[in-house]
Amino acid sequence: MYNFNFEPVFSGFDQLLLGAWLTIQLSCAAMILGLIVSVLCAAGKTSGVAPLRWLIDAYIEVIRNTPFLVQIFFIFFGLPSLGLRLTPNSAALLALVVNFGAYGTEIIRAGIESIQKGQVEAGTALGLSKLQIFRYIIMKPALRTVYPALTSQFIYLMLTSSVVSAISADDLAAAGNDLQSATFASFEVYIVVTLIYLAMSVGFSAIFSAIEKAAFKYPLSR
Amino acid sequence: MLIRPFGWNEFWIIVIAAQWTIALSAIAFAGGGIGGLVIALVRVSDSKWPRLVATGFIRVFQGTPLLMQLFLVFFGLNIFGLGINPWIAAAIAFTLHASAFLGEIWRGCIEAVPPGQREAATALGLRYYNRMRYIILPQASRIAVAPTVGFLVQLIKGTSLAAIIGFTELTRQGQIINNATFSPFLVFGTVAAVYFVLCWPLSVLARRMETRFSRATTR
Secondary structure: OOOOOOHHHHHOHHHHHHHHHHHHHHHHHHHHHHHHHHHHHHHHHHHOOHHHHHHHHHHHHHHHOOOHHHHHHHHHHHHHHHOOOOOHHHHHHHHHHHHHHHHHHHHHHHHHHOOOHHHHHHHHHOOOOHHHHHHHHHHHHHHHHHHHHHHHHHHHHHHHHHHHHHHOOOOHHHHHHHHHHHHOOHHHHHHHHHHHHHHHHHHHHHHHHHHHHHHOOOOOOO | OOOOOOOHHHHHHHHHHHHHHHHHHHHHHHHHHHHHHHHHHHHOOOOHHHHHHHHHHHHHHHOOOHHHHHHHHHHHHHHOOOOOOHHHHHHHHHHHHHHHHHHHHHHHHHHHOOHHHHHHHHHOOOOHHHHHHHHHHHHHHHHHHHHHHHHHHHHHHHHHHHHHHOOOOHHHHHHHHHHHHOOHHHHHHHHHHHHHHHHHHHHHHHHHHHHHHHHHHOO
16 A cells, blocks of 8 residues: 655645746746737738738647647757757747747737727717727727636646746746655655646636626626 | 767658557547546536536646646556556546546537527427437537547647657657757657647648538528
8 A cells, every 4th residue: 555645745845836936937927928929920910911921820830730848849959959049947938938929819819800990980989089999999898808818828828837847947847846856755746736736727717807807897788 | 879860760760650649649539538528418417516526627637737647647557556657647647638628628519509409308308318319419519529629639739748758659759869869950840740740630620610610500
């Protein structure tokens, strides 16, 4: 019979909490930079010239149809042969940004396309200023449309970020690996790490839905 | 140590390793199909406790990283005295993962069947089994095809993580070849290209079926 031994896990618990904090930082940084990439690509896709559109389409298809692990290997091991040498942490951030950018572009584009021209014209007819139109007529409904998709994509990004431990970048999974190889209590370490991930994704969804309730509670037009 | 160049031979070794990626995906998809159907049916059943258990199962698998699920099964098997075996661990982990995700997708499809269908079936005196078998599932399965193919792409990509526990599939074979040839750009470029060839047609198919389906159902 196997004896569960959680003692070494709890003595190294602050190590895991630090890892969790690094995962949150990495995910938030990747989300913010990835959103910038997404907005630029979505703008390019809706208004750009044909070759630019093809390029963005190719980027999206390549990223969405290859595994994240291979993308991060390509960036971390492959790019140095082109002269771009990255530390594990910056390679991890770059890979997550590139990955999130592809998924985010489609989400943002859907948001932009959800605003009908007639709504902007109605705003002008009501005498709203340019800034008011942008803020209340374009941004708010567009944000509301993309909000659920963006938040679930963020949680997916946070869970995916555990893969960066494969190139020994610092995060929760890597903290788990370190603790595991120091204590040999593999199962115990990983069950605690998994529960921390679960707590983070449950916590973030609770925060996101609280924000959604507070920010978008005005009624829909139906 | 001898470093050999990356040639056709190495290229083919990587391409052929895709069979293990396909095999693992097929096992997980078949196992996950059975598990997912059970989960979906429990999720829409009338009994409260089984429904809560199925919901919890889905939440746990959707709220934790696939890599951790894989590690837990890998090291967990050792606890049950089954030894360390990447094949069995990967097959079990991906089957459980696919069961949870397909269960949630198919629950959505079952609930997308208009409620009048269920009410009409109940009015005709059909109980749960016959109602599902003859009325709900045939209609839900049509809705389910596109998202299921979409999930298959996700599953194929996910099997790359089996490389981390030492299962020699496409990605692991790439790592091995990379250690021998040290040309990571070509090696991981090739690995990515093979995944793309596997996944892209499925993505296009899923998208096409989705537009065709939504055109057929919007009036």
